[in-house]
């Protein structure tokens with residue numbers, strides 16, 4: 001990963017973003033080159049620093065993407081009877097990716113070889129690493145970072161974050177399994193090898209509770225190599241006691257192993273079956 005491919009000029013352009021328009025050809029070519037580096041996977045909006053385990057956000061990459069909406073003109077396109085009008089085209093870098101009709105990956109997203117895109121949506125700034133399955137109607141929001149061999153099940157919603165500055169995108173780490181219709185949003189983190197049961201909701205403030213010990217774990221994170229489901233925790237309000245959503249850690253898995261019900265991904269791949 002070489003973030004130096006994004007020129008300093010992006011920061012200067014950001015300072016005077018209110019003045020920019022598609023007529024500024026110098027700004028436009030700098031922004032296009034920067035977003036194209038993100039599209040090619042040469043730069044990314046965020047990543048987990050292996051030394052600190054912290055999510056590092058590359059503000060310049062985010063700025064380049066936001067600037068693209070200022071300096072790219074609206075353009076019409078058409079596929080059969082479908083007509084579109086937008087500033088951002090689709091990505092053309094899909095070598096080695098299995099892409100089904102109805103899958104949409106915007107320019108400025110990086111989709112690694114060996115991934116499968118069922119009819120799904122991958123937004124600008126997102127990074128989807130090798131061997132990952134983006135199943136039907138799953139959405140990978142802007143700037144979301146998805147690791148290797150992840151399964152995003154049908155209808156899973158991975159939220160996007162570009163603004164405000166310093167906002168941390170969603171990170172789903174390698175080998176994670178995100179069940180059908182889960183919602184993982186706004187800087188939440190699914191750690192390596194975690195399984196999220198169908199319909200679980202994870203936001204940065206979601207309480208995470210280990211059902212074996214009753215311990216409150218760091219909020220907004222599905223722990224590595226755990227099986228989690230959405231639950232509720234009681235909370236007292238002036239009007240009475242109500243249940244608020246939380247994430248329950250049901251069990252821990254040996255590191256490197258997948259939950260039985262989460263082996264679906266491999267089975268589908270091995271047999272070439274479409275989910």
Ligand SMILES: CC(C)(COP(=O)(O)OP(=O)(O)OC[C@H]1O[C@@H](n2cnc3c(N)ncnc32)[C@H](O)[C@@H]1OP(=O)(O)O)[C@@H](O)C(=O)NCCC(=O)NCCS
Pocket residue numbers: 135153154178179180181195196197198199200227228229230231250259261262264275
């Ligand atoms: C989370 C999951 C992996 C748990 O599987 P498991 O470890 O075998 O656990 P069980 O199914 O035996 O469930 C354990 C308990 O959690 C509950 N539970 C299971 N899944 C749940 C969910 N998604 N939300 C809330 N509670 C759930 C069960 O009701 C059960 O409670 P019980 O013991 O009182 O009956 C599984 O239920 C699941 O959601 N898998 C994802 C399915 C999916 O999205 N597939 C995608 C296909 S594209």
